[in-house]
Amino acid sequence: MAGVLSRYRLETAGSGEQAIESVLRSPPDLILLDVRLPGMDGYETCRRLKRMDCAADIPIIFFTGLRDAEDEALGFALGAVDFISKPIRSAIVSARVQVHLELKAARDALQKIALSDGLTGIANRRHFETRAQAEWNRALRNGSPLSLIMVDVDHFKAYNDYYGHQAGDECLKSIAASLSAGVRRAADVVARFGGEEFVCLTPELSHDDAIALAQRLRMDIGRLSMPHARSETTGHVTASFGLATMAPDLVGCFVWQDLLTKADQALYQAKRAGRDRVVA
Ligand code: GH3
Ligand code: MG
Ligand code: MG
Ligand code: MG
Secondary structure: OOOOOOOOOOOOOOOHHHHHHHHHHOOOOOEEEEOOOOOOOHHHHHHHHHHOOOOOOOOEEEEEOOOOHHHHHHHHHOOOOEEEEOOOOHHHHHHHHHHHHHHHHHHHHHHHHHHEOOOOOOEOHHHHHHHHHHHHHHHHHHOOOEEEEEEEEOOHHHHHHHHOHHHHHHHHHHHHHHHHHHOOOOOOEEEEEEOOEEEEEEEOOOHHHHHHHHHHHHHHHHHOOOEOOOOOOOOEOOEEEEEEEEOOOOOOOOOHHHHHHHHHHHHHHHHHOOOOOEEO
């Protein structure tokens, strides 16, 4: 087998349990799984892998000596992408592995496009909404806080009018990069909400810590020192921030969109109070 797949890096496991450990240690691009294994069989191994967040998307190809069509149907029902019947012919294994790796790569590429913003490369609104729902559910379950920060670039219409739309695009890219670099925890989500508006979702930060984060993000944007001759205030590009935190006992928050509404209201206050500030 190693000869057939010599252009791939191979990791072998002697049992289903070992395979799961190995996948947890370093997730592979594809899994070849024998139906017959000592102890837990291939089907149960597949079932468990598909329940793991880090493994659910990895294509699994079964090797089977059983020529029973019903078993093959079970394998597909469990999420396998293919079956290879023994005796193993190396050309077939190699060809099928290649097909499924290419399909997986194409799927990943599409997924990335579907979830990211075309201009800035950060998460798009669709991705943000999915994550917001998941984090909202988790915050409710765990009784942990969840903050949402809305960011709106100040006087951006004037920026476009003065410097041109292309410069405006570059400015948005810089702001997106600054916000992304400014949030440091893996669970934080930064997304382009639309136009010149961005959102940050910060699970498990206290209200005060979320305010401190928003202040830091605001100052980071100021420190980019992007000239803005029509800003009416500072002479460089600034943004206004509205923040809302859901605490477990907060009244009047029933769905994650309520958090968005509150953050948006705070943002409106920040604009009215003179821009380039955080209101919570
Ligand atoms: P405020 O301080 O009140 O937020 O004023 P503003 O001018 O930023 O607000 P307004 O909503 O009037 O203008 C937003 C501008 O953002 C208008 C629109 O042309 C610009 N814009 C939205 N999306 C893009 C984009 O993708 N690229 C560029 N260059 N401009 C964009
Ligand atoms: Mg706006
Ligand atoms: Mg506006
Ligand atoms: Mg604006």
